[in-house]
Amino acid sequence: MIESTEKQDLSEWQPYALDYHAQELVLKHRNENNVLNESHKMRMTVAYGLERFWGEQLRLRRDKKTRNKSQYWQDVWQKLAEILQPAGVNLPNDDVTSTLPEHTREQKKEKEKDETQKIQAMANKIWSMSLPEQRIALMVLTQFCDALVWWTQRYRP
Template identity: 55%
Template sequence: MSNNPSSKIDSWQPYHLDHYAQELVLKYRNSENVLNESHKMRMAVAYGLERFWGEHLRLKRDTKNHEKGDYWQDVWQTLQKILESGNIILPHDPIPLNDDKKATEKIKEMSKKIWKMTIEDRRVALMVLTQLCEALVWWTQRYKIPKLTNKGD
């Protein structure tokens, strides 16, 4: 390892997690009850990539939760972008929600792609997702507009 401090700085990559999280929270700040999902995302990470990814589908089935589903999907797409900068490919295929038969096939394909990731890539993806969700919660606590939240949600 080099004693040159600049070589250490050049090799270190923060991946801008905090910046991405701030952008996402600001994007959904004016949407009723959406930012409460940040806390749910943080808890959902423990269940794995497949379950985290699938949550947007459940939320988008219900028109009143469609925007919450968009938030989950945006977080997934942001994770994909972050990981890509580290040469990890995270699947992010679109699912046609208006055609159940096609949706089922695409969900199967997407699940297989996630399971085919190497264990190392999946671990890194989960670690990065965990930190991204922590940052989402932090920014949510600072930017959330109280009148747009519902305690029962």
């Protein structure tokens, strides 16, 4: 075995701790009705890419019955962004909720237009990530979802 004369500085390297974060999220959402079933859907959705994975929370947010599921997807995305940060991968994670008032019909239309623009801007940021960053994010997300499924199978009430 040949040893390098250069000493590697590994102080910046940190393990992803995907298992820990997955366990944490599964426990957080464990007692919400049918939310943990989303773990399996998340794992399947990874194959369709980051933008579609991110967008699933928006679809679920539209219906009051699935808001907890939407929050689970959003929490997973948020945690993924935090996990990738030390590796230098900046996963877009903008809030796309409009703060405009919606008291009148015109205000409601303006609010919807504002949210549409925010969603488009967020999608563009995801699509604009470099190919290596996209690949890294997808690889980590795949492993993260595998861990979510594993913990879901153990902790489902």
